Amino acid sequence: MISTVASRRHVIADDLRAQISTGRIKAGDRLPSEAQLAARYTVSTPTLRSALALLQAEGLVEKVHGKGNFVRHPLRRITYVGGGHTPTNAALRVSIRTTKLRARGRLATLLRVPAGTPLTEFLCLSHDGTSPHNLARVYVPRGLAPTDVPDEPSGPDGVAAVLTKLRPPLAEVQERVCARLPTPVEAATLRISSTLAVLEVTRVATDTTGRIVEAALLILPGDRADAVFTAHPTTEERTAEG
Amino acid sequence: MISTVASRRHVIADDLRAQISTGRIKAGDRLPSEAQLAARYTVSTPTLRSALALLQAEGLVEKVHGKGNFVRHPLRRITYVGGGHTPTNAALRVSIRTTKLRARGRLATLLRVPAGTPLTEFLCLSHDGTSPHNLARVYVPRGLAPTDVPDEPSGPDGVAAVLTKLRPPLAEVQERVCARLPTPVEAATLRISSTLAVLEVTRVATDTTGRIVEAALLILPGDRADAVFTAHPTTEERTAEG
DNA sequence: GAGTGGTCTAGACCACGAG
DNA sequence: TCGTGGTCTAGACCACTCA
Numbered sequence: 323m324i325s326t327v328a329s330r331r332h333v334i335a336d337d338l339r340a341q342i343s344t345g346r347i348k349a350g351d352r353l354p355s356e357a358q359l360a361a362r363y364t365v366s367t368p369t370l371r372s373a374l375a376l377l378q379a380e381g382l383v384e385k386v387h388g389k390g391n392f393v394r395h396p397l398r399r400i401t402y403v404g405g406g407h408t409p410t411n412a413a414l415r416v417s418i419r420t421t422k423l424r425a426r427g428r429l430a431t432l433l434r435v436p437a438g439t440p441l442t443e444f445l446c447l448s449h450d451g452t453s454p455h456n457l458a459r460v461y462v463p464r465g466l467a468p469t470d471v472p473d474e475p476s477g478p479d480g481v482a483a484v485l486t487k488l489r490p491p492l493a494e495v496q497e498r499v500c501a502r503l504p505t506p507v508e509a510a511t512l513r514i515s516s517t518l519a520v521l522e523v524t525r526v527a528t529d530t531t532g533r534i535v536e537a538a539l540l541i542l543p544g545d546r547a548d549a550v551f552t553a554h555p556t557t558e559e560r561t562a563e564g
Numbered sequence: 565m566i567s568t569v570a571s572r573r574h575v576i577a578d579d580l581r582a583q584i585s586t587g588r589i590k591a592g593d594r595l596p597s598e599a600q601l602a603a604r605y606t607v608s609t610p611t612l613r614s615a616l617a618l619l620q621a622e623g624l625v626e627k628v629h630g631k632g633n634f635v636r637h638p639l640r641r642i643t644y645v646g647g648g649h650t651p652t653n654a655a656l657r658v659s660i661r662t663t664k665l666r667a668r669g670r671l672a673t674l675l676r677v678p679a680g681t682p683l684t685e686f687l688c689l690s691h692d693g694t695s696p697h698n699l700a701r702v703y704v705p706r707g708l709a710p711t712d713v714p715d716e717p718s719g720p721d722g723v724a725a726v727l728t729k730l731r732p733p734l735a736e737v738q739e740r741v742c743a744r745l746p747t748p749v750e751a752a753t754l755r756i757s758s759t760l761a762v763l764e765v766t767r768v769a770t771d772t773t774g775r776i777v778e779a780a781l782l783i784l785p786g787d788r789a790d791a792v793f794t795a796h797p798t799t800e801e802r803t804a805e806g
Numbered sequence: 807g808a809g810t811g812g813t814c815t816a817g818a819c820c821a822c823g824a825g
Numbered sequence: 826t827c828g829t830g831g832t833c834t835a836g837a838c839c840a841c842t843c844a
Binding site: 329365366367368369386 | 833834
Protein backbone atom coordinates (compact mmCIF):
# COMPACT_ATOMS: atom_id res chain seq x y z
CA MET A 323 0.00 0.00 0.00
CA ILE A 324 1.07 3.53 -0.65
CA SER A 325 -0.69 5.22 2.21
CA THR A 326 0.72 4.28 5.57
CA VAL A 327 -1.69 5.96 7.95
CA ALA A 328 -3.36 8.56 5.76
CA SER A 329 -1.56 11.82 6.31
CA ARG A 330 -3.15 14.34 8.59
CA ARG A 331 -3.89 16.77 5.85
CA HIS A 332 -6.00 14.15 4.10
CA VAL A 333 -7.90 13.39 7.27
CA ILE A 334 -8.60 17.07 7.76
CA ALA A 335 -9.51 17.59 4.12
CA ASP A 336 -11.86 14.61 4.26
CA ASP A 337 -13.53 15.98 7.35
CA LEU A 338 -14.02 19.44 5.89
CA ARG A 339 -15.17 17.97 2.59
CA ALA A 340 -17.77 15.92 4.42
CA GLN A 341 -18.98 18.96 6.34
CA ILE A 342 -19.33 20.88 3.11
CA SER A 343 -21.11 18.17 1.17
CA THR A 344 -23.51 17.42 3.98
CA GLY A 345 -24.37 21.09 4.20
CA ARG A 346 -23.04 21.65 7.69
CA ILE A 347 -20.91 24.32 6.10
CA LYS A 348 -22.91 26.01 3.40
CA ALA A 349 -21.90 27.48 0.09
CA GLY A 350 -20.59 30.98 0.44
CA ASP A 351 -19.77 30.50 4.10
CA ARG A 352 -16.45 31.52 5.43
CA LEU A 353 -14.51 28.78 7.12
CA PRO A 354 -13.02 29.46 10.54
CA SER A 355 -9.65 31.12 10.28
CA GLU A 356 -6.68 28.93 9.57
CA ALA A 357 -5.41 29.50 13.08
CA GLN A 358 -8.73 28.35 14.55
CA LEU A 359 -8.88 25.32 12.30
CA ALA A 360 -5.29 24.45 13.14
CA ALA A 361 -6.16 24.62 16.82
CA ARG A 362 -9.30 22.54 16.35
CA TYR A 363 -7.45 19.77 14.54
CA THR A 364 -4.37 20.24 16.72
CA VAL A 365 -2.02 20.63 13.80
CA SER A 366 0.36 23.37 12.82
CA THR A 367 -0.67 26.06 10.37
CA PRO A 368 1.35 24.72 7.42
CA THR A 369 -0.31 21.34 7.84
CA LEU A 370 -3.75 22.90 8.03
CA ARG A 371 -2.98 24.96 4.97
CA SER A 372 -1.89 21.91 3.02
CA ALA A 373 -5.26 20.37 3.84
CA LEU A 374 -7.00 23.42 2.46
CA ALA A 375 -4.79 23.20 -0.61
CA LEU A 376 -6.37 19.85 -1.42
CA LEU A 377 -9.83 21.35 -1.27
CA GLN A 378 -8.69 24.26 -3.39
CA ALA A 379 -7.43 21.90 -6.06
CA GLU A 380 -10.88 20.32 -6.14
CA GLY A 381 -12.46 23.71 -6.56
CA LEU A 382 -14.38 23.29 -3.32
CA VAL A 383 -12.79 26.12 -1.39
CA GLU A 384 -11.56 29.51 -2.46
CA LYS A 385 -8.99 31.44 -0.51
CA VAL A 386 -9.22 35.19 -0.41
CA HIS A 387 -6.18 36.94 0.90
CA GLY A 388 -6.93 38.98 3.98
CA LYS A 389 -10.49 37.72 4.26
CA GLY A 390 -10.52 33.99 4.71
CA ASN A 391 -11.38 30.66 3.15
CA PHE A 392 -14.78 30.41 1.54
CA VAL A 393 -16.88 27.50 0.39
CA ARG A 394 -17.50 28.01 -3.27
CA HIS A 395 -21.00 28.00 -4.61
CA PRO A 396 -21.93 24.90 -6.53
CA LEU A 397 -21.33 26.14 -10.02
CA ARG A 398 -23.37 25.49 -13.08
CA ARG A 399 -21.53 23.06 -15.25
CA ILE A 400 -20.11 24.30 -18.49
CA THR A 401 -20.47 22.06 -21.49
CA TYR A 402 -18.45 22.93 -24.50
CA VAL A 403 -19.98 21.35 -27.57
CA GLY A 404 -17.45 20.50 -30.21
CA GLY A 405 -17.90 20.15 -33.93
CA GLY A 406 -18.00 23.78 -34.97
CA HIS A 407 -21.31 24.67 -33.40
CA THR A 408 -21.62 28.34 -32.54
CA PRO A 409 -21.69 28.64 -28.76
CA THR A 410 -24.82 30.78 -28.68
CA ASN A 411 -25.29 30.62 -24.95
CA ALA A 412 -27.29 33.74 -24.34
CA ALA A 413 -27.17 33.31 -20.56
CA LEU A 414 -23.53 34.32 -20.47
CA ARG A 415 -22.20 37.80 -20.21
CA VAL A 416 -19.25 38.10 -22.53
CA SER A 417 -16.66 40.82 -22.50
CA ILE A 418 -14.50 41.05 -25.55
CA ARG A 419 -11.31 42.89 -26.29
CA THR A 420 -10.23 43.17 -29.87
CA THR A 421 -6.57 43.49 -30.70
CA LYS A 422 -4.63 43.66 -33.92
CA LEU A 423 -1.41 41.74 -34.00
CA ARG A 424 0.84 39.77 -36.25
CA ALA A 425 1.28 36.03 -36.38
CA ARG A 426 4.33 34.64 -34.64
CA GLY A 427 5.60 31.19 -33.71
CA ARG A 428 2.90 28.90 -32.51
CA LEU A 429 0.11 31.08 -33.82
CA ALA A 430 1.56 31.18 -37.31
CA THR A 431 1.89 27.41 -37.26
CA LEU A 432 -1.68 26.96 -36.07
CA LEU A 433 -3.12 29.19 -38.77
CA ARG A 434 -0.63 27.94 -41.36
CA VAL A 435 0.27 31.48 -42.32
CA PRO A 436 3.71 33.05 -42.66
CA ALA A 437 5.06 34.88 -39.63
CA GLY A 438 4.06 38.50 -39.74
CA THR A 439 0.61 37.90 -41.21
CA PRO A 440 -1.80 40.46 -39.74
CA LEU A 441 -4.38 38.93 -37.43
CA THR A 442 -7.28 40.06 -35.36
CA GLU A 443 -7.45 38.68 -31.86
CA PHE A 444 -10.70 38.48 -29.95
CA LEU A 445 -10.04 38.00 -26.28
CA CYS A 446 -13.31 36.83 -24.78
CA LEU A 447 -14.06 36.38 -21.10
CA SER A 448 -17.45 34.85 -20.37
CA HIS A 449 -19.16 35.42 -17.07
CA ASP A 450 -21.97 33.34 -15.66
CA GLY A 451 -23.36 35.57 -12.95
CA THR A 452 -20.45 36.96 -10.98
CA SER A 453 -17.78 34.37 -11.64
CA PRO A 454 -15.73 34.07 -14.81
CA HIS A 455 -16.45 30.88 -16.64
CA ASN A 456 -14.23 30.61 -19.61
CA LEU A 457 -11.50 32.36 -21.44
CA ALA A 458 -11.22 32.33 -25.20
CA ARG A 459 -8.71 33.76 -27.59
CA VAL A 460 -9.92 33.70 -31.16
CA TYR A 461 -7.57 34.54 -34.00
CA VAL A 462 -8.73 35.44 -37.48
CA PRO A 463 -6.44 36.43 -40.34
CA ARG A 464 -7.17 40.06 -41.19
CA GLY A 465 -6.84 39.47 -44.89
CA LEU A 466 -9.79 37.13 -44.92
CA ALA A 467 -12.78 39.35 -44.43
CA PRO A 468 -11.38 42.86 -44.11
CA THR A 469 -14.67 44.71 -44.40
CA ASP A 470 -16.45 42.34 -42.06
CA VAL A 471 -14.21 42.93 -39.10
CA PRO A 472 -14.70 46.40 -37.68
CA ASP A 473 -12.02 47.81 -35.46
CA GLU A 474 -14.35 47.93 -32.49
CA PRO A 475 -17.19 45.42 -32.74
CA SER A 476 -20.24 46.68 -30.88
CA GLY A 477 -20.17 44.24 -27.98
CA PRO A 478 -20.79 40.51 -28.09
CA ASP A 479 -23.28 40.71 -30.93
CA GLY A 480 -20.76 42.41 -33.14
CA VAL A 481 -18.28 39.63 -32.75
CA ALA A 482 -20.92 36.96 -32.95
CA ALA A 483 -21.96 38.44 -36.27
CA VAL A 484 -18.38 38.40 -37.47
CA LEU A 485 -17.90 34.82 -36.46
CA THR A 486 -21.16 33.80 -38.08
CA LYS A 487 -20.07 35.33 -41.35
CA LEU A 488 -17.08 33.06 -41.27
CA ARG A 489 -19.26 30.06 -40.69
CA PRO A 490 -21.04 29.10 -43.96
CA PRO A 491 -17.99 28.01 -45.90
CA LEU A 492 -16.54 25.96 -43.04
CA ALA A 493 -15.45 22.54 -44.21
CA GLU A 494 -13.57 21.10 -41.29
CA VAL A 495 -13.22 21.86 -37.63
CA GLN A 496 -10.44 20.20 -35.73
CA GLU A 497 -10.38 20.40 -31.98
CA ARG A 498 -7.44 19.40 -29.87
CA VAL A 499 -8.03 19.03 -26.17
CA CYS A 500 -5.50 18.83 -23.42
CA ALA A 501 -5.43 19.01 -19.64
CA ARG A 502 -2.95 21.05 -17.69
CA LEU A 503 -2.59 23.38 -14.77
CA PRO A 504 -3.41 27.00 -15.52
CA THR A 505 -0.82 29.65 -16.04
CA PRO A 506 -0.82 32.23 -13.25
CA VAL A 507 -2.57 34.67 -15.57
CA GLU A 508 -5.27 32.17 -16.44
CA ALA A 509 -5.81 31.25 -12.82
CA ALA A 510 -6.18 34.89 -11.89
CA THR A 511 -8.49 35.64 -14.80
CA LEU A 512 -10.76 32.68 -14.15
CA ARG A 513 -10.44 33.17 -10.41
CA ILE A 514 -9.46 29.57 -9.82
CA SER A 515 -6.73 28.03 -7.77
CA SER A 516 -3.52 27.57 -9.69
CA THR A 517 -3.67 23.92 -8.62
CA LEU A 518 -7.03 23.37 -10.31
CA ALA A 519 -6.63 21.80 -13.72
CA VAL A 520 -8.01 23.43 -16.82
CA LEU A 521 -9.24 22.01 -20.08
CA GLU A 522 -7.62 23.63 -23.07
CA VAL A 523 -9.37 23.36 -26.42
CA THR A 524 -7.49 24.40 -29.52
CA ARG A 525 -9.93 24.74 -32.37
CA VAL A 526 -8.89 25.19 -35.97
CA ALA A 527 -11.52 25.82 -38.63
CA THR A 528 -10.87 25.30 -42.31
CA ASP A 529 -13.02 26.54 -45.17
CA THR A 530 -13.85 24.65 -48.35
CA THR A 531 -10.72 25.89 -50.06
CA GLY A 532 -8.57 24.34 -47.33
CA ARG A 533 -7.58 27.66 -45.88
CA ILE A 534 -7.63 28.13 -42.13
CA VAL A 535 -10.11 30.85 -41.30
CA GLU A 536 -10.03 30.74 -37.53
CA ALA A 537 -7.98 29.43 -34.65
CA ALA A 538 -9.33 29.55 -31.14
CA LEU A 539 -7.76 28.77 -27.79
CA LEU A 540 -10.30 28.09 -25.09
CA ILE A 541 -9.53 27.65 -21.44
CA LEU A 542 -12.22 25.99 -19.32
CA PRO A 543 -11.96 25.48 -15.57
CA GLY A 544 -11.65 21.77 -14.89
CA ASP A 545 -13.87 21.69 -11.84
CA ARG A 546 -17.02 22.37 -13.81
CA ALA A 547 -16.34 22.09 -17.51
CA ASP A 548 -16.31 19.30 -19.99
CA ALA A 549 -16.27 19.14 -23.73
CA VAL A 550 -18.55 16.90 -25.74
CA PHE A 551 -17.88 15.57 -29.19
CA THR A 552 -20.32 13.49 -31.15
CA ALA A 553 -19.42 11.46 -34.20
CA HIS A 554 -21.41 9.25 -36.50
CA PRO A 555 -18.86 6.74 -37.73
CA THR A 556 -21.03 4.86 -40.19
CA THR A 557 -21.88 7.97 -42.17
CA GLU A 558 -18.73 9.89 -41.54
CA GLU A 559 -16.23 7.17 -42.18
CA ARG A 560 -17.62 6.50 -45.64
CA THR A 561 -16.48 9.91 -46.75
CA ALA A 562 -13.41 10.24 -44.57
CA GLU A 563 -11.75 6.87 -44.72
CA GLY A 564 -13.61 4.86 -47.35
CA MET B 565 -0.09 43.07 -9.87
CA ILE B 566 -0.41 39.76 -8.16
CA SER B 567 3.21 38.80 -7.81
CA THR B 568 5.10 41.10 -5.49
CA VAL B 569 8.62 39.79 -5.80
CA ALA B 570 8.19 36.30 -7.28
CA SER B 571 8.30 33.85 -4.41
CA ARG B 572 11.53 32.01 -3.83
CA ARG B 573 10.12 28.68 -4.88
CA HIS B 574 9.30 30.11 -8.30
CA VAL B 575 12.78 31.52 -8.68
CA ILE B 576 14.26 28.16 -7.79
CA ALA B 577 11.84 26.29 -10.02
CA ASP B 578 12.63 28.62 -12.90
CA ASP B 579 16.33 28.10 -12.41
CA LEU B 580 16.06 24.33 -12.31
CA ARG B 581 13.67 24.35 -15.26
CA ALA B 582 16.16 26.36 -17.27
CA GLN B 583 18.97 23.98 -16.36
CA ILE B 584 16.86 21.06 -17.48
CA SER B 585 15.66 22.57 -20.73
CA THR B 586 19.13 23.77 -21.70
CA GLY B 587 20.47 20.30 -21.07
CA ARG B 588 22.73 21.20 -18.20
CA ILE B 589 20.81 18.59 -16.27
CA LYS B 590 19.98 15.74 -18.57
CA ALA B 591 16.99 13.47 -18.76
CA GLY B 592 17.28 10.59 -16.37
CA ASP B 593 19.77 12.43 -14.19
CA ARG B 594 19.30 12.57 -10.49
CA LEU B 595 19.13 16.03 -9.03
CA PRO B 596 21.28 16.82 -6.01
CA SER B 597 19.57 15.83 -2.80
CA GLU B 598 16.99 18.18 -1.40
CA ALA B 599 19.30 19.07 1.44
CA GLN B 600 22.07 20.00 -1.01
CA LEU B 601 19.73 22.02 -3.19
CA ALA B 602 18.33 23.78 -0.14
CA ALA B 603 21.86 24.70 0.88
CA ARG B 604 22.75 25.85 -2.61
CA TYR B 605 19.77 28.16 -2.84
CA THR B 606 20.00 29.03 0.85
CA VAL B 607 16.41 28.15 1.58
CA SER B 608 14.85 25.73 4.01
CA THR B 609 13.89 22.23 2.96
CA PRO B 610 10.14 22.88 2.83
CA THR B 611 10.73 25.82 0.51
CA LEU B 612 13.01 23.80 -1.70
CA ARG B 613 10.46 21.01 -1.77
CA SER B 614 7.70 23.35 -2.80
CA ALA B 615 9.87 24.43 -5.71
CA LEU B 616 10.26 20.82 -6.75
CA ALA B 617 6.50 20.39 -6.40
CA LEU B 618 6.03 22.92 -9.18
CA LEU B 619 8.29 20.94 -11.48
CA GLN B 620 6.49 17.75 -10.54
CA ALA B 621 3.16 19.28 -11.51
CA GLU B 622 4.63 20.05 -14.91
CA GLY B 623 5.78 16.49 -15.28
CA LEU B 624 9.38 17.61 -15.52
CA VAL B 625 10.67 15.94 -12.39
CA GLU B 626 9.81 12.67 -10.73
CA LYS B 627 10.41 12.05 -7.06
CA VAL B 628 11.33 8.57 -5.94
CA HIS B 629 11.14 8.01 -2.25
CA GLY B 630 14.45 6.99 -0.77
CA LYS B 631 16.34 7.59 -4.00
CA GLY B 632 16.02 11.17 -5.10
CA ASN B 633 14.54 13.53 -7.63
CA PHE B 634 14.97 12.58 -11.25
CA VAL B 635 14.58 14.49 -14.49
CA ARG B 636 11.98 12.65 -16.50
CA HIS B 637 12.74 11.57 -20.01
CA PRO B 638 11.03 13.61 -22.68
CA LEU B 639 8.07 11.42 -23.36
CA ARG B 640 6.49 10.59 -26.66
CA ARG B 641 3.26 12.47 -26.96
CA ILE B 642 0.04 10.53 -26.87
CA THR B 643 -2.68 11.55 -29.26
CA TYR B 644 -6.09 10.13 -28.65
CA VAL B 645 -8.12 10.30 -31.83
CA GLY B 646 -11.81 10.69 -31.21
CA GLY B 647 -14.71 9.72 -33.38
CA GLY B 648 -14.87 6.01 -32.76
CA HIS B 649 -11.65 5.04 -34.44
CA THR B 650 -10.10 1.87 -33.12
CA PRO B 651 -6.87 2.82 -31.36
CA THR B 652 -4.75 0.26 -33.20
CA ASN B 653 -1.44 1.55 -31.97
CA ALA B 654 0.73 -1.51 -32.33
CA ALA B 655 3.72 0.16 -30.67
CA LEU B 656 2.07 -0.04 -27.29
CA ARG B 657 2.23 -2.93 -24.90
CA VAL B 658 -1.21 -3.40 -23.43
CA SER B 659 -2.05 -5.44 -20.38
CA ILE B 660 -5.70 -6.24 -19.92
CA ARG B 661 -7.63 -7.59 -16.99
CA THR B 662 -11.14 -8.81 -17.63
CA THR B 663 -13.69 -8.70 -14.84
CA LYS B 664 -17.35 -9.54 -14.64
CA LEU B 665 -19.45 -7.16 -12.64
CA ARG B 666 -22.89 -5.65 -12.44
CA ALA B 667 -23.90 -2.14 -13.37
CA ARG B 668 -24.32 0.29 -10.52
CA GLY B 669 -24.88 4.04 -10.17
CA ARG B 670 -22.87 6.04 -12.64
CA LEU B 671 -22.08 3.05 -14.81
CA ALA B 672 -25.74 2.09 -15.15
CA THR B 673 -26.56 5.67 -16.10
CA LEU B 674 -23.79 5.79 -18.66
CA LEU B 675 -24.85 2.58 -20.34
CA ARG B 676 -28.54 3.34 -19.85
CA VAL B 677 -29.17 -0.08 -18.38
CA PRO B 678 -30.97 -0.98 -15.17
CA ALA B 679 -28.82 -1.43 -12.08
CA GLY B 680 -27.70 -5.01 -11.77
CA THR B 681 -27.22 -5.59 -15.48
CA PRO B 682 -24.26 -7.93 -15.97
CA LEU B 683 -21.28 -6.25 -17.57
CA THR B 684 -17.81 -7.18 -18.68
CA GLU B 685 -15.07 -4.78 -17.69
CA PHE B 686 -11.82 -4.58 -19.58
CA LEU B 687 -9.20 -2.80 -17.55
CA CYS B 688 -6.45 -1.85 -19.94
CA LEU B 689 -3.09 -0.37 -19.05
CA SER B 690 -0.97 0.63 -22.02
CA HIS B 691 2.79 0.87 -21.75
CA ASP B 692 5.06 2.70 -24.10
CA GLY B 693 8.44 1.28 -23.29
CA THR B 694 8.79 1.18 -19.54
CA SER B 695 6.37 3.88 -18.47
CA PRO B 696 2.60 3.50 -18.31
CA HIS B 697 0.89 5.73 -20.80
CA ASN B 698 -2.81 5.41 -20.41
CA LEU B 699 -5.46 3.72 -18.41
CA ALA B 700 -8.73 2.57 -19.90
CA ARG B 701 -11.77 0.94 -18.44
CA VAL B 702 -14.12 -0.41 -21.07
CA TYR B 703 -17.56 -1.67 -20.12
CA VAL B 704 -19.67 -3.86 -22.36
CA PRO B 705 -23.06 -5.28 -21.43
CA ARG B 706 -22.72 -9.04 -21.22
CA GLY B 707 -26.11 -9.63 -22.77
CA LEU B 708 -25.05 -8.02 -26.01
CA ALA B 709 -22.75 -10.52 -27.59
CA PRO B 710 -22.51 -13.38 -25.11
CA THR B 711 -20.69 -15.78 -27.39
CA ASP B 712 -18.24 -13.16 -28.59
CA VAL B 713 -16.85 -12.31 -25.20
CA PRO B 714 -14.78 -15.16 -23.84
CA ASP B 715 -14.08 -15.30 -20.14
CA GLU B 716 -10.37 -14.89 -20.68
CA PRO B 717 -9.52 -13.21 -23.96
CA SER B 718 -6.12 -14.32 -25.20
CA GLY B 719 -4.22 -11.09 -24.61
CA PRO B 720 -4.67 -7.80 -26.45
CA ASP B 721 -5.62 -9.43 -29.71
CA GLY B 722 -8.49 -11.23 -28.08
CA VAL B 723 -9.95 -8.05 -26.76
CA ALA B 724 -9.25 -6.14 -29.94
CA ALA B 725 -11.20 -8.78 -31.78
CA VAL B 726 -14.07 -8.46 -29.36
CA LEU B 727 -14.15 -4.72 -29.71
CA THR B 728 -13.96 -4.93 -33.48
CA LYS B 729 -16.97 -7.20 -33.53
CA LEU B 730 -18.88 -4.47 -31.77
CA ARG B 731 -17.83 -1.93 -34.33
CA PRO B 732 -19.77 -2.46 -37.59
CA PRO B 733 -23.20 -1.53 -36.26
CA LEU B 734 -21.98 1.60 -34.48
CA ALA B 735 -24.17 4.59 -35.22
CA GLU B 736 -22.97 7.23 -32.81
CA VAL B 737 -19.94 7.79 -30.63
CA GLN B 738 -20.14 10.48 -28.00
CA GLU B 739 -17.01 11.54 -26.20
CA ARG B 740 -16.99 13.70 -23.14
CA VAL B 741 -13.69 15.16 -22.06
CA CYS B 742 -12.78 16.73 -18.77
CA ALA B 743 -9.65 17.83 -16.96
CA ARG B 744 -8.97 17.03 -13.36
CA LEU B 745 -6.29 15.91 -10.95
CA PRO B 746 -5.81 12.16 -10.80
CA THR B 747 -7.13 10.02 -8.00
CA PRO B 748 -4.34 8.56 -5.88
CA VAL B 749 -4.89 5.20 -7.59
CA GLU B 750 -4.64 6.71 -11.04
CA ALA B 751 -1.52 8.65 -10.13
CA ALA B 752 0.12 5.50 -8.81
CA THR B 753 -0.94 3.42 -11.81
CA LEU B 754 0.25 5.95 -14.36
CA ARG B 755 3.29 6.79 -12.22
CA ILE B 756 2.58 10.50 -12.34
CA SER B 757 2.55 13.12 -9.68
CA SER B 758 -0.82 13.53 -8.04
CA THR B 759 -0.53 17.22 -8.89
CA LEU B 760 -0.25 16.54 -12.62
CA ALA B 761 -3.59 16.96 -14.35
CA VAL B 762 -5.13 14.15 -16.37
CA LEU B 763 -7.45 14.17 -19.33
CA GLU B 764 -10.48 11.99 -18.82
CA VAL B 765 -12.39 10.81 -21.87
CA THR B 766 -15.75 9.18 -21.37
CA ARG B 767 -16.77 7.46 -24.56
CA VAL B 768 -20.22 6.07 -25.17
CA ALA B 769 -20.95 4.13 -28.36
CA THR B 770 -24.45 3.53 -29.63
CA ASP B 771 -25.49 1.05 -32.29
CA THR B 772 -28.04 1.61 -35.04
CA THR B 773 -30.88 0.50 -32.78
CA GLY B 774 -30.00 3.23 -30.29
CA ARG B 775 -28.70 0.83 -27.72
CA ILE B 776 -25.47 1.59 -25.94
CA VAL B 777 -22.98 -1.10 -26.72
CA GLU B 778 -19.90 0.22 -25.00
CA ALA B 779 -18.84 2.76 -22.43
CA ALA B 780 -15.18 3.55 -21.93
CA LEU B 781 -13.37 5.66 -19.38
CA LEU B 782 -9.91 6.69 -20.48
CA ILE B 783 -7.37 8.45 -18.34
CA LEU B 784 -4.51 10.17 -20.13
CA PRO B 785 -1.62 11.93 -18.40
CA GLY B 786 -1.91 15.63 -19.06
CA ASP B 787 1.78 16.30 -19.54
CA ARG B 788 1.93 14.43 -22.81
CA ALA B 789 -1.55 13.60 -24.01
CA ASP B 790 -4.14 15.38 -26.01
CA ALA B 791 -7.31 14.31 -27.74
CA VAL B 792 -8.18 15.29 -31.28
CA PHE B 793 -11.66 15.52 -32.73
CA THR B 794 -12.40 16.36 -36.31
CA ALA B 795 -15.78 17.40 -37.60
CA HIS B 796 -17.07 18.32 -41.02
CA PRO B 797 -19.90 20.73 -40.26
CA THR B 798 -21.14 21.31 -43.78
CA THR B 799 -21.76 17.63 -44.42
CA GLU B 800 -22.57 16.64 -40.87
CA GLU B 801 -24.91 19.43 -39.94
CA ARG B 802 -27.16 18.70 -42.90
CA THR B 803 -28.05 15.37 -41.39
CA ALA B 804 -27.78 16.30 -37.72
CA GLU B 805 -29.43 19.68 -37.52
CA GLY B 806 -31.08 20.21 -40.89
C1' DG C 807 -4.83 48.50 13.99
C1' DA C 808 -6.87 44.02 14.22
C1' DG C 809 -7.49 39.96 11.72
C1' DT C 810 -6.66 37.33 7.87
C1' DG C 811 -3.94 34.57 4.62
C1' DG C 812 1.13 34.12 2.15
C1' DT C 813 5.62 32.81 2.74
C1' DC C 814 9.48 31.15 4.93
C1' DT C 815 12.59 29.09 8.60
C1' DA C 816 15.17 25.50 11.28
C1' DG C 817 14.67 21.64 12.81
C1' DA C 818 12.35 16.98 14.32
C1' DC C 819 10.92 12.32 13.34
C1' DC C 820 9.33 8.64 10.17
C1' DA C 821 9.50 5.57 5.91
C1' DC C 822 11.82 3.88 2.02
C1' DG C 823 15.92 2.12 -0.80
C1' DA C 824 20.38 0.20 -1.23
C1' DG C 825 24.47 -1.70 0.53
C1' DT D 826 23.24 1.43 8.67
C1' DC D 827 23.08 5.43 5.92
C1' DG D 828 21.22 8.65 2.72
C1' DT D 829 17.12 9.76 0.65
C1' DG D 830 12.54 11.85 0.49
C1' DG D 831 7.70 12.42 3.43
C1' DT D 832 5.53 14.70 6.99
C1' DC D 833 4.99 17.72 10.60
C1' DT D 834 5.98 21.44 14.12
C1' DA D 835 6.13 26.14 16.26
C1' DG D 836 6.98 29.95 15.31
C1' DA D 837 8.49 34.45 12.45
C1' DC D 838 7.54 38.20 9.30
C1' DC D 839 5.08 40.26 5.34
C1' DA D 840 0.85 41.64 2.56
C1' DC D 841 -3.92 42.32 2.17
C1' DT D 842 -8.74 43.71 3.86
C1' DC D 843 -11.67 46.17 6.53
C1' DA D 844 -13.12 49.17 10.05
